[in-house]
Amino acid sequence: MSHITQAPLDRLPVALAPTQSVTLHINGQDHTLQIAPWTTLLDALREYLDLTGTKKGCDHGQCGACTVLVDGKRINSCLSLAVMQEGSEIQTIEGLGTEENLHPLQQAFIDHDAFQCGYCTPGQICSAQGLLNEGKARTEAEVRELMSGNLCRCGAYPNILSAVMEVLTNEESGTKNLKPKEDVGQWAAGATKPDMAPVEPAK
Amino acid sequence: MTLQTDYIGKPTSRIDGPAKVLGTAKYAAEFNVPNLLYGHVVSSPIAKGKITKINADPVLALPGVHQVFSHENVPSLAWLDRSYKDDVAPGGSPFRPLHKPEIRFSQQPVALVVADTFELARYAASILEIEYEEEAHETELTQHIDEAFEPGRGKTGYQPPKSRGNFGRGWEQGVAHVEANYSHHAQHHNPMEMFATTVEWLGDKKLNVYDKTQGAFNSQQYIMKIFGLSKDEARVISKYTGGGFGSGLRPQHQLFLAVLASLELQRSVRVSLTRQQMFSFGHRPETLQHVALATAEDGSLTGINHFAVAETSQFEDFTENVVGWSGTLYDCKNVKLGYRLSKLDVYTPLDMRAPGAASGSIALEIAMDEMAYAAGLDPLEFRIRNYSDFDQAQNLPYSSKNLRACYREGAAKFGWDQRTPEPGSMRDGNLLVGWGMGGGIWDAQKQPALAKVSLDADGHLTVSSGSNDIGTGTYTIMTQIAAESMGLPIEAVTFVLGDTELPEAPVQGGSWTAASVGTAVQEACAKLGEQLLKQAQKMDHPAFKDAKIDDVQFANGQMRLRSDLTQAVVLRDLVQASGEPKIEAQNSKLPGMVDMIKPPKYSMHAHNAVFVEVKVDPDLMTVHVTRVVNAVAAGRIINPKTARSQVLGSVVWGISSALMEESVMDHRFGRFMNHNYAEYHIPVNADIHNIDVIFVHEEDAEVNPLGIKGLGEVGLLGVAAAVANAIYHATGKRVRDLPVTIDKLL
Ligand code: FES
Ligand code: FES
Numbered sequence: 001m002s003h004i005t006q007a008p009l010d011r012l013p014v015a016l017a018p019t020q021s022v023t024l025h026i027n028g029q030d031h032t033l034q035i036a037p038w039t040t041l042l043d044a045l046r047e048y049l050d051l052t053g054t055k056k057g058c059d060h061g062q063c064g065a066c067t068v069l070v071d072g073k074r075i076n077s078c079l080s081l082a083v084m085q086e087g088s089e090i091q092t093i094e095g096l097g098t099e100e101n102l103h104p105l106q107q108a109f110i111d112h113d114a115f116q117c118g119y120c121t122p123g124q125i126c127s128a129q130g131l132l133n134e135g136k137a138r139t140e141a142e143v144r145e146l147m148s149g150n151l152c153r154c155g156a157y158p159n160i161l162s163a164v165m166e167v168l169t170n171e172e173s174g175t176k177n178l179k180p181k182e183d184v185g186q187w188a189a190g191a192t193k194p195d196m197a198p199v200e201p202a203k
Numbered sequence: 204m205t206l207q208t209d210y211i212g213k214p215t216s217r218i219d220g221p222a223k224v225l226g227t228a229k230y231a232a233e234f235n236v237p238n239l240l241y242g243h244v245v246s247s248p249i250a251k252g253k254i255t256k257i258n259a260d261p262v263l264a265l266p267g268v269h270q271v272f273s274h275e276n277v278p279s280l281a282w283l284d285r286s287y288k289d290d291v292a293p294g295g296s297p298f299r300p301l302h303k304p305e306i307r308f309s310q311q312p313v314a315l316v317v318a319d320t321f322e323l324a325r326y327a328a329s330i331l332e333i334e335y336e337e338e339a340h341e342t343e344l345t346q347h348i349d350e351a352f353e354p355g356r357g358k359t360g361y362q363p364p365k366s367r368g369n370f371g372r373g374w375e376q377g378v379a380h381v382e383a384n385y386s387h388h389a390q391h392h393n394p395m396e397m398f399a400t401t402v403e404w405l406g407d408k409k410l411n412v413y414d415k416t417q418g419a420f421n422s423q424q425y426i427m428k429i430f431g432l433s434k435d436e437a438r439v440i441s442k443y444t445g446g447g448f449g450s451g452l453r454p455q456h457q458l459f460l461a462v463l464a465s466l467e468l469q470r471s472v473r474v475s476l477t478r479q480q481m482f483s484f485g486h487r488p489e490t491l492q493h494v495a496l497a498t499a500e501d502g503s504l505t506g507i508n509h510f511a512v513a514e515t516s517q518f519e520d521f522t523e524n525v526v527g528w529s530g531t532l533y534d535c536k537n538v539k540l541g542y543r544l545s546k547l548d549v550y551t552p553l554d555m556r557a558p559g560a561a562s563g564s565i566a567l568e569i570a571m572d573e574m575a576y577a578a579g580l581d582p583l584e585f586r587i588r589n590y591s592d593f594d595q596a597q598n599l600p601y602s603s604k605n606l607r608a609c610y611r612e613g614a615a616k617f618g619w620d621q622r623t624p625e626p627g628s629m630r631d632g633n634l635l636v637g638w639g640m641g642g643g644i645w646d647a648q649k650q651p652a653l654a655k656v657s658l659d660a661d662g663h664l665t666v667s668s669g670s671n672d673i674g675t676g677t678y679t680i681m682t683q684i685a686a687e688s689m690g691l692p693i694e695a696v697t698f699v700l701g702d703t704e705l706p707e708a709p710v711q712g713g714s715w716t717a718a719s720v721g722t723a724v725q726e727a728c729a730k731l732g733e734q735l736l737k738q739a740q741k742m743d744h745p746a747f748k749d750a751k752i753d754d755v756q757f758a759n760g761q762m763r764l765r766s767d768l769t770q771a772v773v774l775r776d777l778v779q780a781s782g783e784p785k786i787e788a789q790n791s792k793l794p795g796m797v798d799m800i801k802p803p804k805y806s807m808h809a810h811n812a813v814f815v816e817v818k819v820d821p822d823l824m825t826v827h828v829t830r831v832v833n834a835v836a837a838g839r840i841i842n843p844k845t846a847r848s849q850v851l852g853s854v855v856w857g858i859s860s861a862l863m864e865e866s867v868m869d870h871r872f873g874r875f876m877n878h879n880y881a882e883y884h885i886p887v888n889a890d891i892h893n894i895d896v897i898f899v900h901e902e903d904a905e906v907n908p909l910g911i912k913g914l915g916e917v918g919l920l921g922v923a924a925a926v927a928n929a930i931y932h933a934t935g936k937r938v939r940d941l942p943v944t945i946d947k948l949l
Contacts, residue, residue: 001336003335004334004337005333007330007331009261013265016323016326047235051226053227054226055230057396058397062881065395094225094227099221102221102225106224109220110224113848116675116845117396117446118223118224118674119395119446121226125224143888145889147888151395153394153395154395158894
C-alpha cells in the first residue's frame, strides 16, 4: 500500500485573476465580454456568446472541431485565448451562410452527405473555407492532406472530400477558368473518381 | 399491402442537414440556460485503493465556487443496486458515482467541483487535494486467463454460445488444418462530441435534462430511480447526438453528477467531460481468441473451434457475442465454441459498434484466410464452398440471405478474379500490393417502439417518437416512411425525436432503430388512415361509404379509392371537416412484445462481404488501404444516400481497427496512457482512399413489413480482417494481433 496525494496544495490557492473587458469582432459584429484572461476563444464563443456552432472535441488542438477563421485563416479556437483576438476579424460557422442562403460549402456538404452526426461539420466547413482561401490545394490528394487536421469519427471523409472538390472545382472554373489538376500521386484513387483499374499482377 | 415507392428507397438528403451545416443544431452542452453553473469532474489517479482525505475547504473558499461534491457529502440516494441499473446494464452491481471512498478503476470520478464559470470550475478541480491509499491492481488480461469463468445470462439478449457435433472428430476428419491465437486491445468509442449534460432547473425539483445519450428514456429511468423523481420532473431531451457508437447506450456519470448538483444547489448545472475523461468509462474489451479449423479434401469445413476470453470489471459481467457467429456464418457439422470473462480493475466494457461480432470476425475471418491458403483454395472460392443456406446454430431457415450476391457483385466490382494467390506476387511499381477479403453476419433485430402521428388542418403531418439520431439518418428515414405511408409530399412531414415527452422508443443500438421505429411509424400511419376513412364516412362521402381500409390508398395528399382513383378526398379537408384542430393516431406497443415471446420461425440476419486492396512500402512497411469494396445484404434500404454513408463510416472504422486503434494500458498505473485524440489514433482524411459500397437486392417479408434489417453494425464486419489478409497477401506476414502497426511488419 502506498500513499498518494493528488494535486498537493503547498500553498493556499489563489483566486482567479480579475475578469477583464474584451471586444471581439465576430461575423461582422462587435461583442464586448467581461471574462477571465485565460478564457479560450472557443469557450468565449460557446459559453459567453451562445455561438455554439463552433464545437469542442478535445480542447487540445487535436481534432479541429473548433476551427474558425481569423482574418481569413483557419485556426483551432481552443488553442487561442480570446484576449489574443481583439481587433481580428473572426468568422464562425454562424457567419458563413443562412438557412435561405447557404454557403456553397454548406450546400455541398448536404448534397454529398458529408457528415453523419454533424459534430465535426462546422469545423470541417470552416477548415474547407480556410483551405479555399489559402489557394494551395488543387488535387484530391492535396485536399485530403490539407483537410487532415479535422477528425471525423463518423468517417465521412470520402464525402467531405467530394463536397470540397466540388466547391473547389466550381470556384476555379468560375473565377479563373481552371480545371483541377489530375492527381499524380500514387494514392490518387479518390472517392469522386470513377473506379480505378485493377492492378495488373506482376509477371 | 405493398408500399408506393415514392420516397422509400430514394436517395434523400438529410432532413437535419441544414441545422448541422449552419451550426444551429444544439448538442447537450450547448443549451445556455440562464444562471448556469459549471461542474468539473475530478478523476482518480489510481486504479485501486481508497480515498483517505479530501481537503475541500481551500477550494470552497475561492469566490465563485459553490460546492465540492464527493462521497463525503452526497445525500442519501436510492439504496438498491436495482435503482442504478439502466436498461442495458449487464449483470452485476453497477458503479455508483461518489458513493464510497473505494477506487475501483483509474479515472474513477471522485469529486465534482461546481462554480460560476467553466474556467473557475476547471481551475478549482485542478487544485482539489485528495489523499489515497493505493492498493495493487490487476489490469493485464494475459496474466488472468486461468481465472476466466463462463458468464451466465446476465444481460438481456446474451446467449451462451452453443457447440454442436463433435469438433474432435471433425478435426481428425480434416486433411488440412489451421490453429492460431488472435488478439486485439481495448478500444474507446471516442465520439466527436464529449459526454455532457446540461440540467435546467425549472424550480421545485422539475428538470429539463439535455443529455448526450443514445436513449433519452434510458437516461430518464436512471435518474428517476436514483433521485426519486417523477416522469414529469425528469424530462430528458436529446435532439442531436454527436456520435455514439454504443458509448451512449448506458447513462454515463456526468448525467448523475449534473442532476445531483442541480437538485442539491437548486440551480441549472452543466457537466462536460474532457477528452481524457472519455477514457474513464466503457470500451470495447480487450479480447484474446483461439481459432482452429479443419477442411476435407474438397475444401469443406469439417470442424470449427472458436474460443475467446475477454476482460470485464470487478463489479459487472459485460458479455457480448464474440464466438457465436462462427457457428452460423459457414456450413459445418462440428462446432465447438467457448467464451469466458476475466475480472480486472477496469471500468465495465461497453457495447461498441458491432459488439462481439467485430471482435469475433477478426479471428474467424483471418483464420478463414489462413485455412484457404492451407487448403490451396482462393479465399472467396473457399467461402462459397462453405456457404450456409440454413442456420445450423438456431436450426432455422433464413428469412432471406443474399450473401452470395455480396460475394458475386463485390468480387466483380473489385476485380477479384485478377488476383494471383502467391503472397508478394502483385506489385505497383516498387510497392507491394495485397488483396484480401472478409465478411460477417449480424442479427436483424426489432424492439417494441411507439410512434404518434398527427395531421393538422393545413395538411401537415407531425410524426413523433422518442428515438434518437446519432448520425444514423433516423430523422430522414422516418420522414420518408411517414410521407410514403400517408401519400404526402415529404415537405409536409416533420419528424420529431429525442424527448421523453414523446412516445417511448428503445435506445438507439443494435442496428434496430430503422426496423423498430420505422415499423411503429408505419403502424401509426395505418391507424391514422383508418381514422381518416372513418371521417370520410362520417361526412357521408358517397365514394367511401362502404369502403374498407384495404380499398383505399393514400397518395398526392389525398385518400383515393383503389378501384377508381378519381374518387378522392384531400386529407387536409378531412381534418377541417372534423371540427378538430388535428386527427391523431398512435400505434400500440403490443405487436412487438408478442413477436418477442413467439418462438422464431426464421433466422434473421444481415450479411456482408468486403474486398480490400493495400499497398505496402517494402522498405518502410507503411500500409495504405487504397481500395475497399463493401457489399452488404441488409434487406430493404430506405435511404441509399444515408445508408451508403453509414457503411462508408463502418469501413473507416474497420481500417482504423486494423491499423491504428488501440487504448494502450500502462499496467504499472492501470491507466490508459494514450487518453487523448493525438495518441489514440484514428484515420484522418488522408488515410482514406477509394471506398465502394454495394447494397445487393434482398427482399424479406419476414423481418418486418418494411423489410428492413438495419445497417449500423454490419458494414464493419470483416473489414479489419480483410485488411490484415490483404497485408498477408502483400507481404507474406501474418499478423494476428491487431492493430497491424509497422513494428509488427518490420
Ligand atoms: S477542440 Fe480545438 S482542436 Fe479539438
Ligand atoms: S460527422 Fe460525426 S464526427 Fe464527423
